[in-house]
Amino acid sequence: MKKLIIAAAFATVASAAFAAPETYSIDPSHTAASFSINHLGFSTQQGTFDKTSGSIVLDAEKKTGSVDITIDTASIDTGWDARDKHLKGEDFFNVTKYPTATFKSKNFKFDGDKLVAVDGDFTLLGVTKPLTLAVGDFKCGQHPMMKKPWCGAAATAVLKRSDFGMKAYLPAVGDEVKLTIQVEAGKQ
Numbered sequence: 255m256k257k258l259i260i261a262a263a264f265a266t267v268a269s270a271a272f273a274a275p276e277t278y279s280i281d282p283s284h285t286a287a288s289f290s291i292n293h294l295g296f297s298t299q300q301g302t303f304d305k306t307s308g309s310i311v312l313d314a315e316k317k318t319g320s321v322d323i324t325i326d327t328a329s330i331d332t333g334w335d336a337r338d339k340h341l342k343g344e345d346f347f348n349v350t351k352y353p354t355a356t357f358k359s360k361n362f363k364f365d366g367d368k369l370v371a372v373d374g375d376f377t378l379l380g381v382t383k384p385l386t387l388a389v390g391d392f393k394c395g396q397h398p399m400m401k402k403p404w405c406g407a408a409a410t411a412v413l414k415r416s417d418f419g420m421k422a423y424l425p426a427v428g429d430e431v432k433l434t435i436q437v438e439a440g441k442q
Contacts, residue, residue, distance in 0.1 A: 275313040278405055278439035280323065282306055285437045287325045287355075291415075292428030301332035301341070303355075310439050312405065314394070317364040321372055323435065325355040345422035352379050357387070357435070368392055372409065378418040387411045387435065403441040410434045 288302040305326035312319040328349040330341050342349045359374025369392040376385035387409035397404035414429050415421075 275311050275316075275319070276403065277442045278310045278312065278403075279442050280306055280308045280310070281438045281440055284406075285435070285439070287323075287433065287435045289434070290432045292430070294426050299332065301330055301338075303327060303329050304331055305329035306435075306437075309442075310405065310437075312362075312394070314367070317362065319362045319369075320360045321357060321374060323357045323437070325357075326353065327355055328353055346420055348379060357385065359387075369407065376411075376413065378415075379420060381418040383413070383417055385411050385413060397440065400440055404438065406436075406438040408434065408436050 282305065285306045286302050286304060287306060288300060290298050290300045293299045303325045305328075306323060307326075308321070308323035310319065310321050327347040328342060330338050330347065330349075332338055332341065341347055344351075355376070355378045357374055357376050359372045361373040362369055363371040363373070369389050371389055372387045374385060374387070375382050388411065390408045390410070392405075392407040394403065394405040396402070411433050412430055413433060415431050416424060416429050
């Protein structure tokens with residue numbers, strides 16, 4: 255009986271050692287932030303930021319984690335060079351002074367085994383505000399080509415650009431911006 259108790263205690267300690275947080279690096283070739291915004295009431299304009307970096311730490315057993323994503327605002331692409339140049343300027347993203355936007359979080363929300371939201375801080379134009387990203391299409395598993403653990407998700411939020419000091423052309427150009435981050439990350 256004593257051996258059984260010792261074996262059970264060892265198994266408990268060993269399983270706890272394996273249930274540690276895992277760090278994933280953002281895959282920049284499969285991660286992009288995009289946005290959509292109302293333009294003069296006539297259309298919804300869209301754009302992407304083509305360069306992202308960062309990491310995600312996930313402890314699936316404890317349902318905890320952290321996110322640190324950096325968006326290169328100079329990588330904006332709306333499909334029209336003249337508009338991109340304007341958006342990079344002082345009226346909007348002011349990429350010379352503020353070359354990045356960031357999202358940082360240490361608060362994951364799960365529904366069962368599915369990650370459904372991440373509460374964190376979004377920084378744009380040097381202003382940091384709380385932001386909750388709703389998470390959909392969350393999946394972790396073995397990547398068939400990379401042959402290592404991989405996670406992916408689509409994270410979305412609606413924010414007011416004026417909260418970050420971006421007030422050019424309000425209200426003609428909308429204040430509410432839908433932000434979407436499609437992310438894939440591989441285990442380090």
